[in-house]
Amino acid sequence: MNLTFAITDANTPPGVAAVSTTPSPGPTAVPVPLSAGEPDAATLARAAEQTAGALLAPAAPHRLTEVVPAPQHVQPDPTADWVLPAEAVIVTSANPAALAVAEQLAQFLRPATGYPLPVTDATTPEPAGGIALVLDESADLGAEGYSADLGAEGYRLDIATDGVRVTAATAAGLFYGAQTLRQLLPAAIESPSPVTERWALPGGTITDAPRFPYRGAMLDVARHFFAVEDVLRVVDHLARYKLNHLHLHLTDDQGWRIAVDSWPKLTTVGGTTEVGGGPGGHYTKADYQRIVSYAAARHITVVPEIDLPGHTNSALVAYPELAPDKTAPPPYTGTEVGFSYVDPADERTYDFVADVLGEVAALTPGPWLHIGGDEAFKVKGEVYTGFVERVQRIVADLGKTVVGWHQLAPAAHLDGRVLQWWGTNGEDPTTVDAVRRGARLIVSPGNHAYLDMKYAPDTPIGHDWAGLIDVRKAYDWDPGTHVAGVPAEAVLGVEAPLWTESVTSLADIELLLLPRLPAIAELGWSTRATHDWADFRDRLAGQGPRWTTAGITFHRAPEIPWPTAPTIPTQRNMPQTDTARS
Ligand code: TNX
Numbered sequence: 001m002n003l004t005f006a007i008t009d010a011n012t013p014p015g016v017a018a019v020s021t022t023p024s025p026g027p028t029a030v031p032v033p034l035s036a037g038e039p040d041a042a043t044l045a046r047a048a049e050q051t052a053g054a055l056l057a058p059a060a061p062h063r064l065t066e067v068v069p070a071p072q073h074v075q076p077d078p079t080a081d082w083v084l085p086a087e088a089v090i091v092t093s094a095n096p097a098a099l100a101v102a103e104q105l106a107q108f109l110r111p112a113t114g115y116p117l118p119v120t121d122a123t124t125p126e127p128a129g130g131i132a133l134v135l136d137e138s139a140d141l142g143a144e145g146y147s148a149d150l151g152a153e154g155y156r157l158d159i160a161t162d163g164v165r166v167t168a169a170t171a172a173g174l175f176y177g178a179q180t181l182r183q184l185l186p187a188a189i190e191s192p193s194p195v196t197e198r199w200a201l202p203g204g205t206i207t208d209a210p211r212f213p214y215r216g217a218m219l220d221v222a223r224h225f226f227a228v229e230d231v232l233r234v235v236d237h238l239a240r241y242k243l244n245h246l247h248l249h250l251t252d253d254q255g256w257r258i259a260v261d262s263w264p265k266l267t268t269v270g271g272t273t274e275v276g277g278g279p280g281g282h283y284t285k286a287d288y289q290r291i292v293s294y295a296a297a298r299h300i301t302v303v304p305e306i307d308l309p310g311h312t313n314s315a316l317v318a319y320p321e322l323a324p325d326k327t328a329p330p331p332y333t334g335t336e337v338g339f340s341y342v343d344p345a346d347e348r349t350y351d352f353v354a355d356v357l358g359e360v361a362a363l364t365p366g367p368w369l370h371i372g373g374d375e376a377f378k379v380k381g382e383v384y385t386g387f388v389e390r391v392q393r394i395v396a397d398l399g400k401t402v403v404g405w406h407q408l409a410p411a412a413h414l415d416g417r418v419l420q421w422w423g424t425n426g427e428d429p430t431t432v433d434a435v436r437r438g439a440r441l442i443v444s445p446g447n448h449a450y451l452d453m454k455y456a457p458d459t460p461i462g463h464d465w466a467g468l469i470d471v472r473k474a475y476d477w478d479p480g481t482h483v484a485g486v487p488a489e490a491v492l493g494v495e496a497p498l499w500t501e502s503v504t505s506l507a508d509i510e511l512l513l514l515p516r517l518p519a520i521a522e523l524g525w526s527t528r529a530t531h532d533w534a535d536f537r538d539r540l541a542g543q544g545p546r547w548t549t550a551g552i553t554f555h556r557a558p559e560i561p562w563p564t565a566p567t568i569p570t571q572r573n574m575p576q577t578d579t580a581r582s
Contacts (some may be wrong), residue, residue: 031236058115061200062157067183069242069522070530070540071208080160080203084185086115088130093270094121097171098135098296103322105131105178109185114194128165131173131181134167139441153244153299154209158179159201175240176520180206187542190549212479214442214493215524216245216303217451219509220500222252223335225281227519230506232294237513239298241521245304246295247370247495250360253313253332253340255280258288258304262355263319270314273331275501288363294363294430303403304360307372308353309379309387313340322349335501338377344387354394361398368418369395374405385411392417403442409434418492421483424466432485443479448531451498451519452511455555461502462512471557475519475536478528496520507553514547514554515540537561 030108041381064076093101099121125132128198150156155168155177159436179200182189188197192257216237219231231248238246250258253298256270259282271282273394283291292302313320313332322326324343338371361369371391377385386412387405402408402417409419409430418440421431424447435441446452446466454462467473474496480488496517503509523532537560544562556562 007327011418018414019501026581038350040183040391047416048066049582057363061132061202062184062186062542064184064202064204065346067180067206068518068536069525069540070536071206072527072530073207074204075206076204077160078203082159082163082201082203082439083159084113084131084199084201085129086113088115088117089128090119090133091119091122091125091128091133091134091549092119092133092174093125093134094123095171095461098133098174101171101174101178102133104297105181105271107134107571109189110176111193112189112191112197113199114196125159127165129163131164132166133566134165135169135171136167137169137436144408146175150207153213153242154207155180155282157208159184159203159204159205159464164201172272175239175299176208176292179210179240179242182240183543183546186546187549190546193549200321208244209524212491212493212524214245214495215243215521216442216493216495217243217249217513218249218305218444220249220252220498220503221283221540222259222274223308223355223500223573224276224278224504225257225271226279226500226506226509228287228290230285230509231291233506234509235291235298235300235512237510237517238300238521241518242525243517243521245303245368245493245495246291247300247305247497248291249284249305249307249497249499251314251372252311255282256314256318257282259284260356260359261285262359263352265318265355266315268318272320272335273314273317275333275335275360277333278504284365286532288513292364297329300395301311301366301368303368303370303482304364305368305372305403306356306360307374307564308376308391309341309349309372309384310338310376311340312373316340319352320351322346329335330338338375338437339380341376344383350390353391357394357400358389358398359393361400364400367401369398370403370420371395371408372405373408373557374422376407391412402414406431406434406441409439413437413439416440419551420444420495422450422497424481426482426484429485430513431483435486435490440490441486442492443482444495444497445482446475447472448477448482449494449496451496451516452500452503455516455557459555460511463499466478469516471515471519471535471537471540471559474516475522476533478531479523480528488557494520494524510553511551511555514552515557516545517542 026429061081063530066076090106092098092103102119106246110117125134138442150169155166157177157180158165166174167173184201186197188195219234255274256266260266267282272280273279295302316323316329317331322342388408392414406419406421420442422444452463452468453466454464455470477496479491541561
């Protein structure tokens with residue numbers, strides 16, 4: 001037990017306790033029920049004693065390996081542990097993108113530390129007792145005795161007696177280095193208000209780079225609509241775990257969520273419904289752009305999905321001319337799939353598709369446009385492939401790259417196209433054939449990566465059509481070999497979709513996202529050599545106090561040894577050790 005957890009639990013913002021569906025059996029010396037109200041006097045006394053001890057004897061910093069996703073190469077140097085001093089400066093290369101990362105890091109570190117942490121730039125940034133973020137395209141980023149091509153997203157993190165240095169060839173690399181740094185600090189760093197802590201970091205060097213270029217999560221904002229603020233918070237969760245794509249499922253039978261000027265009723269009519277009969281909602285173009293730029297600032301690319309030709313009931317309600325029988329269907333607020341489709345035989349449908357995709361493309365700086373294509377059960381054979389091929393060309397003419405669910409596979413190949421595979425058994429000759437013709441794959445196996453599946457039979461929300469997905473099931477598979485016959489080189493990456501038929505609040509989203517999102521993130525980022533369930537489980541456990549401190553809901557999965565901790569109040573004016581002031 002260390003001081004960190006004592007402080008973090010005490011700082012949980014009121015009303016945002018971790019969701020505990022099962023009591024945690026955490027292996028701690030001081031068992032304290034987390035949700036049983038006030039701790040008793042003896043427990044408090046024991047905790048106070050431990051806290052005092054921790055203040056006198058410098059607490060050991062985190063281990064350098066205690067990071068999710070697991071870094072590629074870690075070289076600890078116990079002689080080089082370092083404590084962030086109150087007067088530390090964050091210095092970075094004189095480059096706007098590097099300065100932006102430095103400012104983000106400062107903004108993240110200031111609330112809990114209460115330190116000013118000014119940001120400056122320099123031609124040759126040096127830690128000088130603080131933190132240096134060095135943008136250097138020519139840097140030799142390999143650690144001693146180890147050389148690595150860190151690519152466009154890699155970084156090197158050195159923690160030494162003179163401070164911290166993050167070196168990367170890109171701002172994205174610096175950003176990921178900063179995320180690692182964040183996880184190496186005590187969990188109390190997540191506190192929104194100042195706490196007394198010794199901000200110790202473990203000495204050594206991390207050299208790190210991702211396995212796959214595409215690491216994503218999907219949020220279905222169509223079945224239930226979620227406010228911009230909720231989406232931004234999901235972006236924050238992605239950023240923590242070095243995910244770099246947010247796929248937004250913007251349209252479905254139950255609601256159309258993105259404003260399209262040329263077809264205004266899509267939102268004014270089609271956006272007013274959702275599963276269960278709630279009011280729905282939609283993003284204005286400004287809302288959407290706010291999400292896009294918030295994500296971009298965190299090195300996350302938004303992938304907008306307009307699901308075609310099925311999953312279109314909300315569009316048909318707004319514009320009956322798109323319906324095969326030219327009649328408006330009733331609005332749909334149930335959870336069935338596969339019944340609706342836009343008329344593939346009517347030219348007006350392609351005007352609609354071109355207008356919608358054109359406006360969405362114009363709002364989207366990223367390269368991708370996702371055209372859905374799943375579960376169009378009533379559009380079969382050549383009619384389906386003919387429709388898809390026309391839509392693929394529309395996307396290409398807009399200068400974007402097509403992404404679609406793997407049902408697109410039988411359609412003709414188009415340069416660069418990407419299929420998102422969501423099967424459940426790893427066998428799919430049609431997808432393998434599309435890959436042979438040049439398609440790349442994003443893998444989202446329904447029975448491993450679907451975040452809307454329940455963890456266990458008693459999970460209060462979620463589905464189970466693809467089975468139950470506990471944390472181990474989310475972790476124990478390999479995106480590089482999962483689809484038989486698809487070579488690892490054809491795998492662009494991995495994505496965890498969250499469908500929201502049963503998800504109605506941010507707390508629901510977080511309950512299903514955490515702790516499985518970090519498992520998928522690790523599959524996307526970490527080399528296979530580091531894949532180890534027992535080790536992952538321990539590293540993941542360390543994230544729990546961070547989420548608790550930050551007021552983030554999560555599922556206290558019973559297979560994870562979450563630390564339990566005495567909850568003691570902490571005050572800003574508690575005495576600091578000399579080291580903490582040095
Ligand atoms: C299948 S996965 C769907 C969605 C549902 C989801 C529920 C996919 C491409 N289509 O329409 O929301 O199952 O898990």
